[in-house]
Amino acid sequence: MRILLSFLQDRIEQPHPVPGYRFWEFYIKNGIDEAGMQYLEVPGAxxxxxxVYAESSAELQRWKDKTWQATINYIQNNLGKIDLFLCYLYPKQIEENAIRQIQKLGVPCVNFYCDNVREFRSIPPEFKIFDLMWVPEYEALPMYKMAGIKHINLPMPIWVEPKFRDALLAKELPGATFVGSKDILREQLLSEAVQKGLxxxxxxxxWVEKGKTATSTIQVRGSLSQTLLNQYRFVQQHGLKGWAIRHSNRLQTIPVADIPTNHLFESPAFDEYxxxxxxxxxxxxxxxxxxxxRLNSNPLTYSRLRDIEAPMLGACYLTEYTEGLPHLYDLDKEIWCYKNADELVYKANELIKNKEKRTGLRHNGQQKSLNEHNIPRSLVLIKKTIFG
Incomplete structure (x- = not known):
């Protein structure tokens, strides 16, 4: 299968000032190669x-006009050489008329999106234009069914180098490790776990403070009209319930004990990670x-990228329980789960003491993810769904 690929590739030396995205290109291209398939790219796209650009901005429209026209031109100049257009597009990036033109040229369009549960109250209408949506979150499936959008539930597209595919080669580092950006919920959970002996x-x-900046005691307030406009936009996106939850979370903030600095380290580079x-x-x-x-006291949970990536790398993996995980793994033999800080501390300490259990989780979890949650298998299932 020959795949025209739009998976957040860029054409600049330094990344754009948006959350990390470059690993997606690394994963999907290597996965396509391993599947024995071919990827093509729109030159210069x-x-x-x-x-980068704000919704409905002139800059975003200029980017859409340029990029989508280049894509259509490329397909027209390569008719018969492209079987599928595989994308990772956010709603604001989608140009429905362009997608229709691509489909009329005989190229089905499949879009991957992985933050459905976190970002949406209902599935954006822009996603309806695709022939198929690749949905990795089990927890998002009811929204897609309700929206009547054709979709397929497949794992996050992760690829690991062959040299990392033998869990028995792991050279264990002491203790437990979490790598991920800091937010209030992670800080609360890990602070509690540290206090309880993890x-x-x-x-x-x-997580690591790189110097303190003096803050002024003077508060600069925007105009009343701007404040009201911001509130209106927030309610449009998140609803009145979201507005109420935001203010409740502000009022009910739980004090968090400082995590000692000897538990913290700076963001690792990709190889170190x-x-x-x-x-x-x-x-x-x-x-x-x-x-x-959701209120922070009853947080939203769903299966994440790391739930495929860590077992595939042969990790002894202990993660927070979600509804989707029993559909991916045996939660006794392949990965372990916890539901609160007490379970996290108890199970982590049990694994730290028991090498036999760790070795079993490493081997079994890696074999499951490599054999059943890999990109080549997902691409074959997409191909069957689209072409029969």
């Missing part, structure tokens, strides 16, 4: 650039996310 190292964006994930005695996942859908 910077797909990640579309994430030996854990925590790294990622925001892979080494830490594979070799930590216990690798932790946290699946709760701050949203305007």
């Amino acid at each position: 910077d797909w990640a650039e579309g994430l 030996d854990v190292r925590i790294g990622g964006s925001g 892979t080494n830490i994930t594979q070799n930590s005695t216990v690798t932790l996942g946290i699946n709760r996310v701050p949203t305007y859908k």
Whole structure:
């Protein structure tokens, strides 16, 4: 299968000023190669650039006009050489008329999106234009069914190098490790776990303070009209319930004990991250996310990228329970789960003490993810769904 690929590739030396995205290109291209398939790219197209601009802005429209016209031209000049258009597009990047033109040229269009549960109250109408949506979150399936959008539930597209595919080669680092950006829910959970005796190292964006900036006591307030406009836009996006939850979370903020600095380290580079994930005695996942859908005291959880990536790397993996995980793994033999800080501390300490259990989780979890949650298998299932 020959795939025209739009998976957040960029064309600049430094990444765009948006959350990390470049690993997607690395994963999907290698996965396509391993499947024995071929990917093609629109020359000069910077797909990640579309994430930079504000919704409905003139800059975003200029990017859409340029990029989508280049895509249509490329397909017209390569008719018969492209079987599928595979994308990772946010709603604001989508140009429905362009997608229709691509479909009329005989090229089906499949879109991957992985933050459905966190971002949407209902599935955006822009997604209806695609022949198929690739949905990795089990928890998002009811929204897609309600929207009547054709979709397929397949794992996050993760690819690991062959040299990392033998869990028995792991050289264990002491204790438990969590790598991920800092947010209020992760901080609360890990702070509580540390206080209850968990030996854990925590790294990622925001955990290590790189210098303090003096803050002014003068508060600059915007105009009343601007404040009202911001409130209106927020309610449009998140609803009145979201507005109420935001204010409730502000009023009910739980004090968080400082995590001692000896537990913290700076964000690792990609190679170091892979080494830490594979070799930590216990690798932790946290699946709760701050949203305007739930109070922080009852957080939203859903299965994340790390739930495929860590087992595929051969980690001894302990992650936060979600509804989707029993559909991916045996939660006794392949990965372990916890539901609160007490379970996190108890199970992590049990694994730290028991090498036999760790070895079993490493081997079984890796075999399951490599054999059943890999990109080549997902591409074959997409091909069957689209072409029969």
